[in-house]
Amino acid sequence: xxGVSQTPSNKVxxxxxxxxxxxxxISGHTALYWYRQSLGxxxxxxxxxxxxxxxxxxxxxxxxxxxxRPEGSVSTLKIQRTERGDSAVYLCASSLMAGNTEAFFxxxxxxxxx
Amino acid sequence: xxxxKQNSPSLSVQEGRISILNCDxxxxxxxYFLWYKKYPAEGPTFLISISSIKDKNEDGRFTVxxxxxxxxxxxxIVPSQPGDSAVYFCAASEMQNQGGKLIFGQGTxxxxxx
Numbered sequence: 710x711x712g713v714s715q716t717p718s719n720k721v722x723x724x725x726x727x728x729x730x731x732x733x734x735i736s737g738h739t740a741l742y743w744y745r746q747s748l749g750x751x752x753x754x755x756x757x758x759x760x761x762x763x764x765x766x767x768x769x770x771x772x773x774x775x776x777x778r779p780e781g782s783v784s785t786l787k788i789q790r791t792e793r794g795d796s797a798v799y800l801c802a803s804s805l806m807a808g809n810t811e812a813f814f815x816x817x818x819x820x821x822x823x
Numbered sequence: 824x825x826x827x828k829q830n831s832p833s834l835s836v837q838e839g840r841i842s843i844l845n846c847d848x849x850x851x852x853x854x855y856f857l858w859y860k861k862y863p864a865e866g867p868t869f870l871i872s873i874s875s876i877k878d879k880n881e882d883g884r885f886t887v888x889x890x891x892x893x894x895x896x897x898x899x900i901v902p903s904q905p906g907d908s909a910v911y912f913c914a915a916s917e918m919q920n921q922g923g924k925l926i927f928g929q930g931t932x933x934x935x936x937x
Binding site (some may be wrong): 713740742744749750751752753754757759764765768800802804807808811812813814815816817 | 872919921
């Protein structure tokens, strides 16, 4: 497809489990961003990649969260030892390059930790 | 601390009238401001933006005004249509220095009544 694709759309997991969330950016977009949106709030920045490297991971809440983008395209957000407070919609966005003015968002992955 | 604030969680407007959505920010280093629109179960979609060197940007029915001295921006939609009903997020960025990382407000839910 032409847009940013995120899988799965929904994920329910038990507290303490490990989850991976996947993002396929728009082809040719070198910058990729992860955000988290809790109920009633705006998206909150987690991390962004320019190419394969994490350029800014200042938004990751703690060391249970990790993201990779090994080939500069698909990215995976990994959450270890999930907690109920991790429940949120995780949004991915991509842009042509970092600092480019328009980022395109995927539909998000709704993560529920029970 | 909330660097970008949308103080009205909701707004209801009659079809054909003007909708005005407001946003305040605290960081004087922000140099680019964007408005995103979000429907349920979809990712945010870009609507309109403005650079800090301008005070107005217009695109069809949508106009964004920026008052840098007041650290305030607003989105005007005229005439409002029922299809405009969605959650609107204001976002700000130090676009070049921070690689396009966006700081979002909490969102305003707009309801346009026929």
